[in-house]
Amino acid sequence: MPMLEKYLGEVYLWKYVPNLTAAIAFAILFLILTIIHGLMIWQTRLWFCLPFLLGGTFEVVGYIARAIAYMSTGDMVPFIVQAVFLLLPPVLFAATLYMVYARVVRSVQGQRFSIITPRWTTRIFMIGDWLCLNIQSGGAGLTPRAHLAHIGDAIIIAGLGLQVLIFAAFLSWPVTLFGSQSNFKREEIAL
Structure with missing residues (x-):
């Protein structure tokens, strides 16, 4: 064992x-x-x-x-x-989702309903993920040292928490986009 x-x-x-x-x-x-x-x-x-x-x-x-x-x-x-x-993989998975979102927005001609243009969406969220990754990496670098391990763990958790918040913000964008777009179509049909 x-x-x-x-x-x-x-x-x-x-x-x-x-x-x-x-x-x-x-x-x-x-x-x-x-x-x-x-x-x-x-x-x-x-x-x-x-x-x-x-x-x-x-x-x-x-x-x-x-x-x-x-x-x-x-x-x-x-x-x-x-x-x-x-x-590293969650950052790469999220980057792909950001790029898919930008392509979906363009394919449904939803640029005017998007909070930020699709061109900037991927860039903004990738910068956020890069920041989170660096925070987590900095924390991970401290964990092998006995006297800094607890601080390293706290930094990693803070980086993960920030990453979850950024991803939650990202998830709200498609909801806003498609909600605005469906309201616009209903108004168009009513006219």
Whole structure:
């Protein structure tokens, strides 16, 4: 049975022993879904979805590193690899969603109903995600140091919280857009 090991006899990198079964299951799941998604991107030539594919690939690498860490919780390499490769994918998935939103707005001629033009939507939210990623990365850099681990954890949670708020703001935009557009169409029909 694996046990938590200290890194350099100083600090525990993990607060728990990673679950081997879950890590393998998620690695396989993301591998299958990423391959399917890659084939769909290839067939449809929707190259703007490549960040989504890259995010899926990162998830596979991250969960493989977590599975490796099951037997070596005191080893820094799998800890860093899983931390980085599991923190990055949400940003890549969100970037793809922002680009899809901009294309949908253009395809339904909804530019006049959008809070911000589709051209700026992706840029604004990507800057927000980049900021969150840097906050989280800064926190992750502090966690291996025993005396700074709690501060690092708090910084990571703050970065994740900000990312959730930014994504919630993004989710409100399509609701506003399609609500405004449907009201406009009802008024048009009534005339």
